[in-house]
Amino acid sequence: DAGVTQSPTHLIKTRGQQVTLRCSPISGHKSVSWYQQVLGQGPQFIFQYYEKEERGRGNFPDRFSARQFPNYSSELNVNALLLGDSALYLCASSTGQGETQYFGPGTRLLVL
């Protein structure tokens, strides 16, 4: 079975730009969560979506937004990029509302 997939794998943007990251969950999984992993730290929770509704939000500014589609795939949007947004963005999927989460390979975002 295919695991969680994310696109693109790498991305370079400049300050002030906007970025959209995409995630496809494991087949049959209805929940998607997004995390930010800065170098040398553990992942930090951004959002959780279940059945197309936001069910949890971490301590991130409103520049961060997400949505989940009817096929359970998800997009993470970040507006007005800052240098500090440079990180690995991880998507995780689970069957229900987050019990055991399986992670994708991540999208590495570099903001110049």
Add this chain to the structure above:
Amino acid sequence: AQSVSQHNHHVILSEAASLELGCNYSYGGTVNLFWYVQYPGQHLQLLLKYFSGDPLVKGIKGFEAEFIKSKFSFNLRKPSVQWSDTAEYFCAVLDTGRRALTFGSGTRLQVQP
């Protein structure tokens, strides 16, 4: 707010040595605990998890962890490490309200042949 502490930031062992990585958590609700591993160039993989029942849980690749409620700990162990265990290890607790994982800062394990 919940938190997870991993006290060992960088551990260097020789092959066949025993491993124990510390993890302490702070969380007032029902505890669901996880260890994830991130091998060089690979994505986070689930090693093992504890939801309830036997506090000694066994995972993949010979790893095990013990949940000690009185100590708020969930330490990871392996009797004999291999060079292929070189990786970063993350302990995490599930916030059942937000359905969010809170991770520790990770322990980088380097196994020397």
